[in-house]
Amino acid sequence: MTDSVQAMATRYFRQRENPFFIELVRAARSGRPPGEDLSADDAAGALHLVPGVRHDLDRAEVTLIESVLDRGWTWEQLGAEYGNRSKQAMQQHYRRRGGNRSWPAKERPPRTEPPHRLTDEDLDPADVAKVREAISALLATAHDVAETHTVDGTWTAGEPILEEISAVGLDPLPRLEVACRTAAGAIEDMVAAGWERRDPGWTERRRLSWTVRLEDEMRDMASWLDREPQGRLLPRLDRPLAVGTTTTERADHVEIAAGDVAQVQESINLTLARLEAHRAVFDQVIDELKRRQAELP
Structure with missing residues (x-):
């Protein structure tokens, strides 16, 4: 707490005469010398005044909280200073004591860094076309595979599909796997090119991670195995x-x-x-x- 706020709080509590405190002490002592035991009736009478004192203290605490926030402090700053509370805990503490005001969030400077997602401007239309082509091929392959498989697990198909499978040397399920990897690869290539276009050097920095390098190599190997051999x-x-x-x-x-x-x-x-x-x-x-x-x- 700064010196100015400390001084304000000190003056507040020293100079403010609280009638509830005075009445509580008077009722508790009942004019008896210090140290003399209180009767049960005296203590009960004083106890009835405690809720009023607590309410008055809550009002004082709310007033101080509002004063600090009015002078530019944030909820985070106040919470850290006042009981090491989080922003949310400090706000709840204020509400529980009867506070009902709100303060506008501080204006933040406009973001200068790029958004975390690619936009249309970042993508090459040629890369987008490759993704569309790969997805279309995947859908067509999935349709062919679904049409050639029966409930009992046997593969049945018309002559054109069987001839196509024979021509590429693949059974239906491997064909679907290849189509899935092709579509995924096209999307990954499009995204990588988009980030590189937005942030030149992104690819090189990304490959500083050995896990990324291995992922790239394994994806490249799978693509090559699908195609070349x-x-x-x-x-x-x-x-x-x-x-x-x-x-x-x-x-x-x-x-x-x-x-x-x-x-x-x-x-x-x-x-x-x-x-x-x-x-x-x-x-x-x-x-x-x-x-x-x-x-x-």
């Missing part, structure tokens, strides 16, 4: 490779036709390069966490 001649099983007349999986090895060897080699090289790039990020994260671990006692 599907159309490539790439061995899937951990079995020995042998050059033969056809490219097919055997019981104990994978046979590669002589004419497909160069294409298989290229697919393996591209896949290895991709995995090495992802592994480099994982290795960086492992090294970073090991350094943090070594810094601790």
Whole structure:
């Protein structure tokens, strides 16, 4: 409490003659010498005056609270000074004692920082179009999957859908999973581009977090697995490779036709390069966490 407020409160209580206090003391003492025991009737008579004294004290407290707030203090300041109360607790304390005034909130300077949500101006129309296209594909795929699945769990569909599934080499549920990830990826790309457009350098600062870097790598890997390996001649099983007349999986090895060897080699090289790039990020994260671990006692 400042010196001026302290002085005001001190003068208030010293100079104000409270008739309830005087009457309470007079009734309690009843003219007897100090230290003499009171009778039950005397004490009961004095007790009847306590509610009036309490009411008068409440009015005095309300007056002081209003005086402090009128002079520019906030509820937070007053609560911290007066019993270490929160803003809400101080307001409730004031209301419980009969206070009914309110004070306008202090004017705050206009916000200069950007809002926490992206606006239309932040988004690239081309990115928005990709999101719409991905969502449309997701809805169409979901419709196809729903139409091909029966209650007993078997897949039944007309020839066009079966031919489409055969062409892409995916069963209905994996198709739906790919469509979901594609739509989610398009939305994430649109949002990231929007934040970068609003706040250049946002992407670089975001990737200072190793969790973000790993999330980006895993999302990129999932997108690549959905797209690239599907159309490539790439061995899937951990079995020995042998050059033969056809490219097919055997019981104990994978046979590669002589004419497909160069294409298989290229697919393996591209896949290895991709995995090495992802592994480099994982290795960086492992090294970073090991350094943090070594810094601790």
